[in-house]
Amino acid sequence: MSTLLTDHTPGQSRYGKLAQALRDRILQGEWAPGEVIPAESTLAQNYGVALGTIRQALSLLVEDGVLQRRHGKGTFVTKGVDGASMMRFFRFRGLDDGASITPHSHILSSRLRAASVREAQVFSMTQGAQVLQLERLRSLDTEPCLLETIVLPLPLFGALADSDSHGWDDLLYPMYQERCGVVIQKTQDTLSFSQLNATQAKRLKLAVSHPCVLVERQAFDIAGRCVELRTTRGDAYSFKYTAQVQ
Amino acid sequence: MSTLLTDHTPGQSRYGKLAQALRDRILQGEWAPGEVIPAESTLAQNYGVALGTIRQALSLLVEDGVLQRRHGKGTFVTKGVDGASMMRFFRFRGLDDGASITPHSHILSSRLRAASVREAQVFSMTQGAQVLQLERLRSLDTEPCLLETIVLPLPLFGALADSDSHGWDDLLYPMYQERCGVVIQKTQDTLSFSQLNATQAKRLKLAVSHPCVLVERQAFDIAGRCVELRTTRGDAYSFKYTAQVQ
DNA sequence: GAGTGGTCTAGACCACGAC
DNA sequence: TCGTGGTCTAGACCACTCT
16 A cells, blocks of 8 residues: 545546656655556555556656556656767768767866856756866767767766766766766757857867857756756757657 | 447557547548537447547547547647747747747749659659749748748649739638648658858848758648648748757 | 536456566 | 556546536
8 A cells, every 4th residue: 555545636636646646656766767667456456546547647657758658568667868869959971860879978078166047046056056067079980070068966966076087988868877866857958050169169170160050958857857957069061850840 | 320330450449440530530521620529428429439438539639639629618620730830940039939920921932833753752743743832931020031932732722823922821821721721730840951042141131151040841731641842941040949858 | 507528437358478 | 377558348427618
């Protein structure tokens, strides 16, 4: 028995409350990312509701990307975004559509500094708290393609601040999970156009003022907190993105 | 009684087949865009299935954007996208986020020509069939902002070929519906980067080689057929788009 | 009050996956 | 063969909208 339902309708449907209860249990870490949660019939019994009701609750969390159903196997906690998602905005030379090659990662710099006002806001930190700022170059087959500035709040990412960036992986998000217990659940990317300054151009082996696409990302963990701010620049001529409307 | 269900599982769930049957009735024009379809209980009776089954079928069509539910009122056939959707990719000067001003439309040219191979393919036309090609300039407060090339298959859009473009509306999609009976249901937009040639630059009052964002759109009607090809160019510095991942 | 979609139940059987 | 999620039923009651 987990949490008995209180009486009727304080302001939400029963399956809505169930979804919230299950989400809380996931956030508390009762089931780790990638693990199975109890069967629908078990949950229905534990909460004392009909099967259909628990299924509606689970559907909400599936829509939200927190859970995934697998017919015949069970319902699993999502593992999170894989971190190669930035490549969806670009199509670099010689890559077919299907090709999902992970660019190699090289950390150019890593330093601690005080959070700006905006950073303190989005990270819900006390003003002046510390953040870790990374500069990172990503390359495909030795050719530089993306230049990134990444800002991470402390002490959440303290493990990274203390470690040597030479041993880091090509994908950051799985590494956030392993080393800091942070699962990236969603990202919001704002695209715009810009031009490279001298330093950026040199890193990317392009000319000064070369047109680039700017991706400003906020990444959120499973609890919905923003835990990463990232600015990515890539050659505008390699930009290619497809959007569906309705 | 509408269509009795055949026996069990030729390869789809019962609600899947119901959804297809309902979609067909909508495509045939049994209910016009904006109209109510019969109540869930009525449909369930007519098809001889349980309420929950018809609700699942309707949910598929709602997800697909074909239907909309309104609690207490009924289930309605979608009216289609409003045609102002191109503005989601740009944020022009002096426009706040919420502002959804429709740019003024000016048709620069309109002519008939034979379809290219690719056009014949995407429109499912016999090769060499005719299309209507429009050049169109869209302006905000007398300032040109978007330059478009629009290709429409004939004879579907014959009514437009025969009419004077001076009397046309600022939004094309509602006009497609009124004059040609074509409801735009979905669009797929591919974004990339380019530069303006001399003609384009002049139209948009920008310099030659000015950076621009290119939007290549395919628009689909309620039956899923591609019925419009559109290429839109706008100042890259006004480009601003937000995407959610997972 | 009548009609609509939304929630919920308690049960049955089916389809998939692993052992 | 067993446990999982997926489909389907037949009924009940609730919440919203219009008249």
